[in-house]
Amino acid sequence: MGPPFSGRGVAGMSETPVLRLSGISKRFGDTIANDAVSIDLARGEVLALLGENGAGKTTLMSILFGHYTPDEGTVEVEGRALPPGRPRAAIDAGVGMVHQHFSLAANLTVLENVMTGTQSLWRAKSDTASARRKLAEIADRFGLAVDPDARLGDLSVGEQQRVEILKALYNDARILILDEPTAVLTNAEAERLFSTLREMARQGLSLIFISHKLNEVLAAADRVVVLRGGKVVAERQAAATTKEELAELMVGRQVARPKREAGKAGDVVLEAIGASLVVDGVPRLSDLNFQIRAGETLGIIGVSGNGQGQLAHLVSGLSAATAGELRLFGEPIPTGVEALVEAGVGRIPEDRNTEGAIGEMTLWENAILERVRSRRFSKNGFVDRAAARAFAATIIKDFDVRGGAPDRRTRLLSGGNMQKLILGRNLHDQPKLLIAAQPTRGLDEGAIAAVHTRILEARAKGAAVLLISEDLDEVLSLADRIRAIVKGRLSPPLAADEANAQKLGLMMAGDWNKDSQHGEAGHAL
């Protein structure tokens, strides 16, 4: 459409690549983050950089963007070498970066955010009018509508990401790098992002997006480069590969997520009877009725922000129902975290880093923190450090927490290993009820398989499991029954064996029979 982006599509592979990384190597101490990596990017192409956490994706992109200086190798943009270690040079050459953690100011407007860094600090007056015009033009061309005067902090995460993209385009980026762009997005937002990416490519931009999610790589990219251990191990056209092949290339061995086997449900462990939660006058959960039996997993799906977090907090003992009640083994559920844990409830929080573990504390401290007042780990107010260390050591061994030692600080663990520590402290004593909220968010395939195995194990040993997840594959492979949460209400249950993508989609859209909602308690299994 616009003259600068006369699209040529993927066909132009023979011309000089827009971007050429040749022989990039980078070491940090003893670890080799990148080992002679060479990648070409053509005009109008969407390239996915696929790899597990720690495969070297982010290091490579940081080198490209000038945040790191490579030990060896060069970066060329349109045939001209970029000086290493100079982000400004990369921006001027037309490289734009959309960070996983946005580099935007929440208290500025969209327009102000976009303009930041583009104007000389010494000019008395900023040229807002022309900036506004240019922003509107770009937004229009790529279908990235955002109110330029909205305060950034008031926007949703998806909209904030759009601003970050707009900012890069405003700086005349012709090569756009997106670092794990979907990590923070809902499924619908991700779909929308992908169509934006395709539109940008169609207009002649070149895109690299970094990911470890197989589905989205196949959905959005033309070509996939797989990184493992800092090396390029494979390159595939997206149309000519499969999820299974990519998974194997990425992990380096065959990984299969475990799948649930039919189990026998026992007595009712957890029951919600008309449970509701009102926070600051806003109803967050309304009239929840469900049961979970021993040896059974109930999966709760839904688009993020529909009350999953509140539901997890409610059953984890962090808040109390404002109406209705929760029953554990037929008795009113104990109040408070300590009593709940004592009663055999294991809790995996939604966010490992902000809720699950305290990075600056040691592994043993994190292992016992929620039970520090129990007889087992303290006497007369003094912590029994020997017992705590022994407990941590057992978890590290039994749950394969790599890089862990009882006295190490938890921050040093990778995400997957931190999650194994959290799993370990919850599963070590075989809980009667396990609450798992987004248990594999942000983990790589190997870690996901390990976490799934553990959750299935707990179920097989007779735990009732409440799984709250936005990952449909995860719910389908773990849950016996599935309900959707929409605006704080639960849909009727659907047996996992009868579920398919279409039915689940309708459930998540809130499209279930309104009549059945009232009679729900009757047919809640």
Added chain:
Amino acid sequence: MRFERRAHRPLALVIASPVIAIVAALAISGALIALAGAPVLQAYYQIAVGSFGSKLAFTETLTRATPLIFTGLAAAVAFRAQVWNIGAEGQFYIGAIAVAAFGAQATAGLPAALAIPLLMLIGAIAGMIVLLLPLGLRLKFGVDEVVTTLLLNFVAVLFVSMLIEGPLKDPLAFGWPQSVPVADNAILPKLIERSRLHIGLAVAIAIAVVVHVVQARTVFGMQSKAAGLNPRAAKFAGVPLASTLIKVACLSGGLAGLAGAVEVMGVKGYVTTDLSPGFGYSGIIVAMLANLHPIGVIAAALFTAAMFVGADGMSRAIGIPSYIADVTVALSLLTMLVALFFTQYRIVK
């Protein structure tokens, strides 16, 4: 050049950091002394002689260190739980005036062995109350305690000033604004005869050890650390946030109040508005120099006290204003912050 977070904080570096910070602060102050035209090494020699050179000088330094140990501990326990108590100065004065109020007559009939601990407790409780007020505002309304505790210092000092001009004024002080003195049974015994050094120092050191054990070994110590490092995760793990912070505030305010109580009972016997040459504020520096470690507080208090006491002697000997001590101590806070940064980060090219 960039900073990269260290995977491990080397223990040697953590221990060395305050030493390096102090040496750096002394070096920068040395430049100032040179600028003022005085011989730098001789100035520092005089400071050393003035603070450690004789029995009198040494006992004077220890006397000065005593309240700093208490206020240093007050800041250290609070900061560890991210309760930003900047109000130790006010808590010090309220603790002091409470002792004067009760120690003049109310406890005068008791044996010293009873009166002294009782008055210490009264001073501590008074200090607690002064800190519980801003903490309550934080827990209830989210008011930032940095501001409230800081401003309460002025309220506290003015309140003390009102009392010693009014109801608690000493009628025998020839009109000087000072409080009634505590009775003789409330005067702390001396540690060393014919010096000002009193048993308050022993109490301070014992309490530092107790605070260390409480923080390192008890459930409360672990829960307050968790609450400080990551309140959300602490809450998820069932740490009762409000009550933990209230306990921390009682400990911190109590220690600052105790500092005032001990200073009245050990050194002066009565309260004036210049009882504290900024013990509350210096306590913050002491705590930072100690990296918030209770045992380290003892050493950091000793350094700070030595600078102040030694600078007086140095100022008499070679005419450099004793304010150089304030400058050096303040600089040591800045250099310590830099040193602490480098215990956590390294420079990479």
